[in-house]
Amino acid sequence: MLPGSVTLTEVAAAAGVGESTASRVLRNHGSFSQATRERVLAAAAQLGYVPNRIAGTLASAGSNLIGILIPSLTNIVFSDVLRGANAVIDAEGFQAVVGVTNYDPRREEALVASMLSWRPAAMMVAGLEHSERTRALLAASGSRVCELLDIDGPGLDLVVGFSNEGAGRAAARHLLARGYKRFGYLGRDFGRDTRAGKRYRGFVETLREAGLTLADEEIVPVSSSIEAGRVGTDRMLERTPGVEAIYYANDDMAIGGYFHCLANGLSVPSQLALFGHNGLDVGRFAPQVMSTIRTPRVGIGETGMRLVLAGASAQTVDLGFELVEGETA
């Protein structure tokens, strides 16, 4: 294959044993004498042998590859999920093949096909919404599939997450209980982030049940979340002066809003209340603790991966979320 790539055959020859014997020793599987073992190991070390898993996987059964598809690397949420999954992957001797979809179903489809061509032991994907073909590919692959971060809907196989609609509802209930009446919503494109869309719907629905509606809402088209929060808050307050509380699509945006308030001498939460989503450190250690919903992101990645590798049966696992009362709302 590559220049200088030592093969099992060469190691076996150098050790003066058959290929299969060398293979058994190297994988520590099957039986062989102590003397043989030493000779093979010595030969392997001396030649700098690195097993070729491509050949190994082809000859045996499944690979130790785990395909992981996340929408974005900019968003800490997905890094956290990846981190959780990776901890288990490492511990169990698997390897992560990761792809970034940019929230694009077509890209997701292409990446699924591409990953499946490596016959991964399992596929982890974000969310429950996938194209028809993605679903078909996944179903036909025979690999275990685990959908993460959302449980509001039917899954393909394993599903591990929390209810985004429920999170939106909880946020609304909290703000209503605090006595706020005029609400604003600041988010990003739902077409891409369907989970944020579910939170929005839960939020609005809960307001509606209380006989209220959003006073203003905006989808900010700026790429940086913090900037979007800051700019969006500014614009909304100017446009709709009576807004008392803003529900943000995530903590980054909420922090942006908080920065706007700090920079403009607006007192939080009396002049403007802020509510985020995720429970990031930046909100936790801000001058005023951000009111938000803490999601078990690392745990989701970890649990999902663990269940997949344990061969758990198809099921939906709700890891819940925790409302952080905070000081901003």
Added chain:
Amino acid sequence: MLPGSVTLTEVAAAAGVGESTASRVLRNHGSFSQATRERVLAAAAQLGYVPNRIAGTLASAGSNLIGILIPSLTNIVFSDVLRGANAVIDAEGFQAVVGVTNYDPRREEALVASMLSWRPAAMMVAGLEHSERTRALLAASGSRVCELLDIDGPGLDLVVGFSNEGAGRAAARHLLARGYKRFGYLGRDFGRDTRAGKRYRGFVETLREAGLTLADEEIVPVSSSIEAGRVGTDRMLERTPGVEAIYYANDDMAIGGYFHCLANGLSVPSQLALFGHNGLDVGRFAPQVMSTIRTPRVGIGETGMRLVLAGASAQTVDLGFELVEGETA
């Protein structure tokens, strides 16, 4: 392999052509008639064929896998590098296999060996410091290697980054030019993050050249960077009241320090000046723009990947950094 996995042989049979012909059509390589093409494609689609790259790679030359090793997923810096590299990887039809070392040389070694067993087209690793065996494995692999984020030292093959020592020096020069005299340093364990250690040395060395020394310094052992910055700043100010400016290992810590000031009514920069490192959004959109050094993280991943795939010759590429004057120092 997996149950239900359709093979090329089956597609060929269904299309009524030989295996090699089907292979040529599917890879769009070599020659075949239009009619054959259509039959093969139809058969493949109908059977839901997903090529097996494991077999393909074994039979042909190299894989389309790129091994990427980063120290941490918690630190946005590495997500950014990964993002840059991934953009190119995607565009060129490669796949990223990622591993997280947790700044641990042993883990790095194990992951390098494990990744090399998949015969990746290239390996991207963070930094220039590696164990003897890691270096040997990489050198013997025949794969291209690209070391990222640091150029202060000799590399194995391609090196793309900026000078961390230079960044430390630039930070010191800036603070000295601003007239500060009593400095503090707040960071994390250098044994793990050698790049932060290089910045520290550049900083201290520059102070020394100006006839100054650090008034106080601390390695904060808290896991969250923002929290570490907030807590560490608090402790340092209490312990060494005269400190005028703190140089932080990164922006997260600096933001933590900034939050401490905001929460305690300390005016920045007059009562305490803050200087970070990285140029993250959180500092860019804070009430006062964070004084820091912006590093081209995404560009480093992108450039490194591009050079590797273009087969560029071994070299060190300095992508530099930009000092952000900011309002906190």
Added chain:
DNA sequence: CTGAAAGCGCTAACAA
């Protein structure tokens, strides 16, 4: 333009 045949490097029976 197409098919037959020989592997790629390794694993997994099966004998010995």
Added chain:
DNA sequence: TTGTTAGCGCTTTCAG
């Protein structure tokens, strides 16, 4: 305990 023998699914000469 060991070696021999078939493949794993695909690509790649090389004839036809």
